[in-house]
Amino acid sequence: MYKAIIVDDEAVVRVGLKNTINWNEHGFELIGDYANGRDAWEAVELHKPDLVISDISMPFMDGLELAGLISASFPYIKVIILTGYDEFDYAQQALRLKVSDFILKPITAREIRQLLDKVRAEMDEERQRHENLSSLQDQLKQSVPLLRERFLERLVVVGLSKTEINDRFAYFGLAPLAARSLVMVVDIDDFGDRELLSYEHDVEFLRFAAFNIFEEIAEKEQAILFRTREERMVAIVTSHDDDESLLYESAFRLAEDVRHQIEKYLKFTVTIGIGRVSLSPDMLPAAFKSALSALDYRFLFGKNRVLSILDLEGKPALASPPSLNWDRSLVSAVKSGSFEEAQQLIAQGILELKKALVPIETCFLQMQRVVLSLMNAIQEVIPADRETSLDSQMMLMDVYRFKTLDEIEGWLKQVVRAVMAEIADNRNHFTNSQVRRAVEYIETNYANDKMSLQEICRHVLMSTSYFSLVFKQHTGETFIEYLTGVRITKAKDLLQTTSLKFYEIAERVGYGDPNYFSILFKKHVGMTPKDYRENKGSGS
Template identity: 25%
Template sequence: MRILIVDDESEIRDYLAGLSQWEQAGCTVVGTAANGEEALGMIERTNPDLLLTDIRMPVMDGIALAEVIRSTRPYLPIIFLTAYHEFEYARQAVRLGASDFITKPFLPEDIIRAVEKQRDKEREEWVERDSFFTIMGDEMISSEQKIEWLQCRGMNDREFVLLYTELDHVYGLQHSRNPFALKQVRKALEAVTKSEGMTAWMSEASSGVYALLPCKEYLETDNSQIIALAKLMIEACETQESLSVSVGISRTMASYCELPEAIRQTGVCMDYRMLLGKKSVLAFDAIEMIVSEKEKESLLSVNRVADLLRTGETNGIRDSISGVYHRMLSVGASRKDIQHFCIGMIERSEDVLLEFGIEPDARAAVEIREFMLSSLILTDMMKALERYLLDKSKEIRRLLSQSPKRIVAETMQIIDSEYMSELTLQIVAKRLNVNYSYLSRLIKKEMGKNFTDILWECRIEAAKVKLLKEDLKAYEIAYAVGFKDSAHFSILFKKTTGYTPSEYKRLEGGKL
C-alpha cells in the first residue's frame, strides 16, 4: 500500500515516515504533509492507497480534509491519529467513514497493525468478489451448487444488472499493455458507485471490469438510472485516470445463477461499440432498436473478416471483402458508410494483431486511415483495405507456423510445477512471451479445455493425494493446492470425483 502521512508536528511526521517496519508490511510512504491543505495537493500527485492523518492541525484539520476527500475519493481509507480527549472530533470522523483510530501516544506496532488490517480487509473483499464471479460465471457449475455456495456465505439470491466497462482501443495508447490500467478503472468505478450510494460487486476481465448491481441498489423501474451511472463511470475513468472506456449493460437478470448470460449480453454490447464509437453506453435491450439492418450487416462482415484473419486465411478474406463490395453497391451505401466500415475493419484488425502479441505499425496505421478518409472511389478503398488485411494475415500466418504443441507443452509444465501458486493465464503468457488471448485459443484447440479448467483439475489431483497422505483438514488442503476459496474447492472436488473431500478421504483411505 502507498501511504500518505499528515501531521503538523514534524517530529511525528519524520518518525512515522522512517519506520523500518513499512517495508516488511509491504507498504511505501509516498509523502508527508503538515496540514490538510498541503495534503490535498499531494494526494493528486502521489495517488495514495491509504491516508494516515492527525485530527487537530492548523490551516485545515483532519476532519475538513476527510470531508473534501469523501467528495472526490470516497474509496480512500483514512486512519486518524487522535488524543483521548478529542471525543467530538472522533465522532465526526466516524460519520465520515474512518477506517480506524490510533490514540496518542502510540507504538510503532499500533500503526503497522492498523495499516495491515486495512490492507488485509481490502484484499479479502477483492478475493471474495472474484470468487463470486468465478463460481457464478461458470456454466459448468449447476444452479443448485451455486445457490449452496451463496447460502454458505449468508448471501441471498436476487435480481441484478451487470455493467461491463471495457478499455477502448486507442491507437498508440495500448492500455492493455499498462499493468495498472484495469486497477485504475476498478478504483474509478468503485468511487462512482459509492458516491451514488450503490454497492457493486466488481471483477476484472482481460480488457475491462465487471460491476454487478443487485436490484435493491436502485429504485427506478426503467434503466435510466443505470444508464446515468454508466455515463458517470465513463466520465470518472476519463477525468480521474485519463482512460477511454465504453460501458455495456445487460438486461435485468432474475438470479445470480444467470451471470453467464449477463456476461454474454455485455459482450454483445461491446461488439456493437464499433458502430457507435468510443466512450459509448450500450444497453443490450436497446441494441435491436438503435442499430439498423445495414449496420448489423456491417458488423457481421467485420466479425467474419476478423475470424478469418485469426486463421491467416487469405482466400476467405478476399471473398469476404468482395462480398462486402457487392452488398454496398446493391444497397447504395454512402461514402460515409463505406469509410465507417473500412475504418472499423482496420481497427478490428489491429485488435486481432494485438491478440497475437503483434504491435501494429504506427506509420502504416496512419497512412491507411488517411487514404480511406481522402479517397473518393469505392473500388480504390476496397482494394486498399484488401491489401492491408492480406499483409496482416501474412504476419499472423507466420506466427501460427511456430509449433503450437511446444507452447502448450511449456504451459503444462508451468501448471504442473506451480499449480499451488497464484497462477493465471496472463502470467503464463507473459512467461512464454505470447499474447494471452492467442495462448487461450491455442490451449483450447490442442487440449479441448480452457486454461482454468486444466489448472483446477491439476489442483484437484494434488488435493486427492494430500487427502490420503497428509493429516490436514479440507480447507487447509484447499489453500495448500492453490484455491483461495475452500467452498469453491469443495464444489469442484465433488463435481470431479463424485465425493466431498471428507467422503473421498474416508472411502479411498480405507482401500490403502
C-alpha cells in the first residue's frame, strides 16, 4: 500500500477527494490533507509519502515551490499538480521539477481514479525493477562495455596510479600493458557524400561501422581500442620489444590499413594521429596528448592522412604568423573592389601558414584577425544607421568549425565575396542618395543664376569628376542639361499661367540675360517664348 497526501487551499476540493475516492481500492492510503504547501512540506519530511497531489496557488508556499523542495530532497516521491491555471509557464516549470503529471481542473472522480491506477502501475513497475536482482545484473553486464571505455578514456586523458590500472585491467579482463606503448587517435574527417544525412542514427551506424573495421584490423596487433566522448577512436598499441622502431612500424601498418579500409568500404575518410612512445602505463596521458597534437596537423596538411608526431616535431614554427600586413593588404583590395587581387592574397596567405607550420590556435587567431579587419572595413564604409546582412560575431565563431586550412581558404573567399558585395551595395545606396540630394537641390534652387557644378558638389560632398560621372549614369543627362531642363519646364509653366513679362520670367528661372533665355528656350522648345505663350494660350 502506497502513502498519499492531498494539498489544496480549497476545503471543498480536499473533502471531495477524500470522500469520493476509495483510496485503498487503488492501492493508496490517504495519510493526510493540507491547506498550504508549508504544512504539507512538514508532513512530507515527517511521513515521506509516495505520492503528493497538490494545487499550485496556495498561501505561504505554492505547489511549484513544494514540488521543488520534494524534487531536491526526495526525488523518489511522485508529485501530481492539479490546477485551474492553464499557463504554459506553469507547465514548463512542472517539467523542470520532474512533476509526474500536470492536470487541469476541473477533473472528475473517474479521471482521478484512472490517474491513481496509472501512478500505482508506474510505482509497481519501478519497485519490481529495483527489487529484481537479475535485472540489475543484466544492466551491469550491459554497462560493462561503456564502463570499460570510460576507464580507458580516463587512463589516457588524466592518468591513473599503477595499482588502479592493474585492478581495473583485471576487472575488465584486459591483458596487462607492456613496458612500451603508444597511442593513436582516429578522427572521422567527414562523411563524404553522406554529409547531409538527416537522421542521427544513420551517422551512428557509420561511426559503428568504422569502429568495427578498426576492431577487426587492430585485433591482429593486440591493441586496446575504445571510443571517446568526442566520437574519436583510440588505440593503445603495446610491444614487449625494446626496439621502439618496431612499435612505430606496427602502429603505422595498423593506421594505414585502417585508413585505407574505411575509405574503400565506407566511402569516407579518417585522419590518424600517432603519438610518442610511453615507457610506463602511468605516462599514457603524455602519449595521448602527443597523438592529439599530431592529429592537429591535419589543419595544415589536409584530410585522409596518417600523421606521426615524430615526423612533425623539430620542424621550426614561426613565433608569429607570416605576412603581418596580410590582413591590411586584403582589406585594401576589398575596399578598392579588386576581387581577383583579394582572392590571390587569401591563397598566398594560406600557403604561407602551411609552409611555416604555424600552430592551429595561431592559425585561428590569424583568421579572426582577418575577419575583424574586414568587419572594420565595413563599419568604415557603411553608415552606422544602415544595417548589413553580415553577422560579424557569427563569422568570428565560424572559423572554429573547420578542420583544415583548405576549408578555411574556401570559407574566407566566400566571406570576402560577401563583404565586397555589401560594400558595393552600400556605395550604390550612397550614390543614389547623393544624386537624389543633388536633384532636390537643383529643383529647389534653379532660380539661382549663380548655380554651378562646383556649388552642387560642395552641397553633396563629392568631387566634380565623380559627381559628373554618377549623375550622368543615374539621370541620363549632364548637370547642365538637367538644370536647363528644369528651368525650361518652369518657364513653360510661367508662360502658360501668368502674364509676367519675358524678362521677368527669365529672371525667375535663373537667367539674368533675357536674350540668352529666349535663344535657349527656342532651342529646346522649337519656338520663342512669345510664340509659345500665344499658341498655348489660344489652346493650340
